[in-house]
Amino acid sequence: MNNVDLKQIKAVAFDIDGTLYRAWKFNLRIAPYFLFHSFFFLKYGLVRNIMHRTEPTPEFVKLQASHMAKKLKCSPEEAEQRLEKIIYKGLEKYFVNLKPCKGALEFIHKLKDNGYKLGLLSDFPPEQKGDIWGVRDLCDVVLGSEEAGALKPDPTPFLRLAKEFNLPPEQILYVGNHHKYDILGAHNAGMKTAWLILPHCGWIGKKSKIADLTFWHYNQLSDWFFGSE
Template sequence: MNNVDLTQIKAVAFDIDGTLYRAWRFNLRIAPYFLFHSFFFLKYGLVRNIMHRTAATSEFTKIQAAHMAKKLNCSPEEAEERLEKIIYKGLEKYFVNIKPCDGALDFIHKLKDKGYKLGLLSDFPPEQKGEIWGVRELCDVVLGSEEAGALKPDPTPFRKLAEEFNLPPEQILYVGNNHKYDIQGAHNAGMKTAWLILPHSGWIGKKSKIADFTFWHYNQLSNWFFNDQTNKSD
């Protein structure tokens, strides 16, 4: 844990997938769907790895489709249609009624009650997840990194998030579960960061060298965030 003055934080933003809900819950749900479309998902994974390394561009959708077309040996138009059908629309139903992380909603509502700005920044379109347990309507900013033109850890979506908040990056805390994409990306953009890990990793003392806080239950994050400020204001 780094020494950080949380009294300077004016906004808290969250990744969605694997951060507001545990990824293993979702993976269990989609297992049959994944197996049915396994070839497509494997190729899609390769393409997303490429897109994570691709510089920001207003042609994100077309470039992603072009890469998929090469992997699938089809036209870019067909690849784009299959991406929409299998990934963007096809996965929507699996988010319905998925359970959020324990304590996540309580923490978010407490932030809202205390007057903090709230945001969501995901590598996948946030609208794919519906209302996200009512969190969406509480947010001041809801952003998909694809619409910003680049996937995390590129600084572009994080800078866009700060711009939408109308705040400097150092006044934003970003909460995520993927160290390479969420934590490294937000840190490099100048934001404070909180890294959500799996409980068993926390029990053996796993921590990040760059995240300002490492946690495995949202009650820990809430206690750190609010108690630390109370102590510094005394």
């Protein structure tokens, strides 16, 4: 694994959205819902861009609602209620029966069987996705970055993850699909990183100068850890 001593890795943590499942599959599912709430999603996207650049705060939920209220020209209380209804609760049903990336669950189970600690760190509440194909019950740490008061790539949620693992960051491999938020954020927090890209990007040789590993199929990640069988 690209200049990484696997003996140093004691835990592997995963982003969820776009990492344990392909984002394009989810986007196809929610297309009608997105179009119906297109104005709200547009404003929400602008607010999340602000929150990605905001300093950590224990008042994350209220601050996000405050920004949303300005965009929607409503009260913060109404904005918070609409966020809960449309984003947090409204999207839950679209995760039901969503298929994970091929090989992802097998790799995670193999990690567990070989004594690695497991974790999830997402910018959205992990509970929104239910049991996450049983992965949630296998994890030592499950964390939504909003709980930590800051979205990725801020180092705060990554350092909170390391603290809950009771491990130094350099002993954790973080797996994600978003280069700026997942890979750069985890790298800057001192973690090792594995970047999941789309297959066609892998076929043309796309690489990251920051990630310790670039892959497009979980079998590749498994082979780097355990060797091909």
